[in-house]
Amino acid sequence: MSRKKTPKSKGASAPAASVLPAANGSRPARPGIARPGPQVRPNGPPQLGRPSLGSGDFYDVTFKVMLVGDSGVGKTCLLVRFKDGAFLAGTFISTVGIDFRNKVLDVDGMKVKLQIWDTAGQERFRSVTHAYYRDAHALLLLYDVTNKASFDNIQAWLTEIQEYAQHDVVLMLLGNKVDSAQERAVKREDGEKLAKEYGLPFMETSAKTGLNVDLAFTAIAKELKQRSTKAPSEPRFRLHDYVKREGRGASCCTP
Ligand SMILES: Nc1nc2c(ncn2[C@@H]2O[C@H](COP(=O)(O)OP(=O)(O)OP(=O)(O)O)[C@@H](O)[C@H]2O)c(=O)[nH]1
Numbered sequence: 001m002s003r004k005k006t007p008k009s010k011g012a013s014a015p016a017a018s019v020l021p022a023a024n025g026s027r028p029a030r031p032g033i034a035r036p037g038p039q040v041r042p043n044g045p046p047q048l049g050r051p052s053l054g055s056g057d058f059y060d061v062t063f064k065v066m067l068v069g070d071s072g073v074g075k076t077c078l079l080v081r082f083k084d085g086a087f088l089a090g091t092f093i094s095t096v097g098i099d100f101r102n103k104v105l106d107v108d109g110m111k112v113k114l115q116i117w118d119t120a121g122q123e124r125f126r127s128v129t130h131a132y133y134r135d136a137h138a139l140l141l142l143y144d145v146t147n148k149a150s151f152d153n154i155q156a157w158l159t160e161i162q163e164y165a166q167h168d169v170v171l172m173l174l175g176n177k178v179d180s181a182q183e184r185a186v187k188r189e190d191g192e193k194l195a196k197e198y199g200l201p202f203m204e205t206s207a208k209t210g211l212n213v214d215l216a217f218t219a220i221a222k223e224l225k226q227r228s229t230k231a232p233s234e235p236r237f238r239l240h241d242y243v244k245r246e247g248r249g250a251s252c253c254t255p
């Protein structure tokens, strides 16, 4: 299979001009990228890599993953933890519109590039994010275990996903901020129950400690890679079983 070099990712810190209106809410707004450039235009099917003279990492195949969920659940922090291994502590800077980062993973000997779209959870940006659903190969749907309302809104998010995303999109439910044990408002069992009801793989995560963060993205990458390249003789990758087996409990990593 041919290979391509990854263009430098344009993350939240990239100086890309935002063409979206500035946030009017009480929180400061993080500049976002309203529309991808030609090299990142969302497409339907996964793209195979091509030889390139650009700088960056090689990859064999690329997929689009979208982070969705209420404002403040930790989507941006989860992405930053995965991409840079850091935690964005301090003032909450709400995402404006949509932003993205790339990361290349080695999945069973194949370089899989995930183009990860970080959406704004705020209601007023919903129409912007709707346009991106149809091109997503996978969605990570987050709630905040310390915020019951964000959990109660999961059903509304699922309705939205049903309306705008591809019917075969890979979907995973994540309960984030499990490091905040004292403030927990949603029991792990309630997350598991909801996930079971909708047939979704589920994990609790912490962008702060890193708990299950790499695992969530790796699981998605494995599933997408297998869907696109699986030889008939290869055993089928089972996403549900994988996250159940590999996921760690919150107690193991609470600082
Ligand atoms: N304790 C703890 N705090 C977190 C965690 N993840 C995010 N936060 C905090 O939660 C707040 C919101 O995080 P963001 O990642 O900006 O939230 P978001 O979902 O991207 O919000 P929008 O961009 O508005 O949609 C920030 O103050 C973070 O520091 C986590 O795992 N644990």
Ligand SMILES: [Mg+2]
Pocket: 075, 076, 077, 093, 094, 095, 118, 119, 120, 121
């Ligand atoms: Mg954000």
